[in-house]
Amino acid sequence: MATDAPAVLSPGALAAVLDTGVDAIVHRESFYWDTPGRGIERVTWVPRADVTPSVACVKYGAGLEREALAQSALLDAAVDAVPTLIGCRQLPDGGVVLATRWVEGRTPDFSTEADLVAGCTMAAQFAAEWADRVRAYFGSGTPLPRRGVPAYLEPAWKWLLTHVRDVRWYEIRLARYAASVLEQDDLLRELDASLAADACREISAVASRLAHRICSTPLTLDPGDFARENALFGNDGRAYLLDFERVRIVPVVNWFERLGEDLRGQPAHSLLDVALRAFVDGWNATGVVPLGWEIFRGAHNSLRVWRHASELSGCLRDLVQGNLTYDARASAVRCARDLPKLFETAMTTL
Numbered sequence: 203m204a205t206d207a208p209a210v211l212s213p214g215a216l217a218a219v220l221d222t223g224v225d226a227i228v229h230r231e232s233f234y235w236d237t238p239g240r241g242i243e244r245v246t247w248v249p250r251a252d253v254t255p256s257v258a259c260v261k262y263g264a265g266l267e268r269e270a271l272a273q274s275a276l277l278d279a280a281v282d283a284v285p286t287l288i289g290c291r292q293l294p295d296g297g298v299v300l301a302t303r304w305v306e307g308r309t310p311d312f313s314t315e316a317d318l319v320a321g322c323t324m325a326a327q328f329a330a331e332w333a334d335r336v337r338a339y340f341g342s343g344t345p346l347p348r349r350g351v352p353a354y355l356e357p358a359w360k361w362l363l364t365h366v367r368d369v370r371w372y373e374i375r376l377a378r379y380a381a382s383v384l385e386q387d388d389l390l391r392e393l394d395a396s397l398a399a400d401a402c403r404e405i406s407a408v409a410s411r412l413a414h415r416i417c418s419t420p421l422t423l424d425p426g427d428f429a430r431e432n433a434l435f436g437n438d439g440r441a442y443l444l445d446f447e448r449v450r451i452v453p454v455v456n457w458f459e460r461l462g463e464d465l466r467g468q469p470a471h472s473l474l475d476v477a478l479r480a481f482v483d484g485w486n487a488t489g490v491v492p493l494g495w496e497i498f499r500g501a502h503n504s505l506r507v508w509r510h511a512s513e514l515s516g517c518l519r520d521l522v523q524g525n526l527t528y529d530a531r532a533s534a535v536r537c538a539r540d541l542p543k544l545f546e547t548a549m550t551t552l
């Protein structure tokens with residue numbers, strides 16, 4: 203992250219996204235910058251026939267099609283946990299510019315219980331409301347309104363409609379890769395093979411039960427990356443969700459994939475339980491679709507096994523294929539070390 207990155211978005215392109223009646227852009231500042239050609243700016247402008255400045259968060263670059271699509275759908279559904287969409291345009295180079303209302307506020311600190319509970323409660327309410335709406339994607343009921351989806355987003359929309367139905371990410375890759383890799387003696391030693399191999403074999407045997415557990419939690423819309431930096435506590439007293447780049451429709455327990463990993467590293471181990479409880483309570487408070495604590499907890503344990511198994515599988519595959527852009531061996535060892543314990547925990551709730 204840097205604050206002094208050059209603006210690469212032309213003033214004309216920016217004005218077109220903000221408002222065709224923009225008279226003058228008063229101030230623009232890059233405040234978040236990761237890769238070249240990709241940026242986030244805070245832009246202040248004065249709309250024509252108005253003397254009150256407006257402020258937008260403008261995000262641009264490649265790969266924002268899904269986010270733009272989600273923002274359009276959210277706007278149509280009048281969801282208030284997401285900053286309002288101001289405009290969205292495709293750039294000549296194929297990238298997307300997305301402008302949302304700037305929310306003055308702070309990033310929560312999920313290592314404190316108060317922020318964690320507030321964040322999870324807000325997220326759960328959002329998720330519960332979407333549990334009812336996403337049913338429309340699965341053949342029963344009217345599809346979500348498509349109003350406001352620009353023509354250039356049509357392919358992305360179609361992609362979303364076909365792939366959100368696809369729950370095959372739970373396919374059993376592990377057994378295949380483990381079998382080929384465990385032939386390799388040096389790796390075998392490093393992986394502490396007996397534990398990892400036993401866990402792998404058992405997981406393969408009960409994979410469908412784990413998957414069933416995960417899929418027994420209601421489907422909903424998941425921003426795809428629920429973490430502290432993608433939440434915002436506004437000075438207006440409301441909490442917001444940001445960053446829908448990896449938006450997906452999945453069993454609700456998947457919301458905790460990343461947050462669960464983050465909280466695991468906290469000294470107070472029980473913070474994860476606090477988060478899960480707050481989420482279940484927040485969800486049930488909406489009364490849309492019931493979510494049982496035992497089911498949710500069991501599904502979460504199952505999902506963690508899946509995640510670790512998939513990660514181990516990926517590391518082993520990369521080692522076999524010589525794709526060593528990261529320390530695949532160390533990652534594999536770490537996954538193999540954690541897997542048996544996670545598996546044991548999941549089995550007690552299966």
Ligand SMILES: Nc1ncnc2c1ncn2[C@@H]1O[C@H](COP(=O)(O)OP(=O)(O)O)[C@@H](O)[C@H]1O
Binds near residue numbers: 304305
């Ligand atoms: N509408 C907004 N108002 C204020 N700040 C925002 C807004 N949208 C994003 N941000 C800030 O910018 C950061 C990066 O935005 P995000 O959409 O998460 O981009 P990235 O995909 O690069 O993570 C967020 O963590 C948040 O601090």
Ligand SMILES: [Mg+2]
Binds near residue numbers: 431
């Ligand atoms: Mg983010």
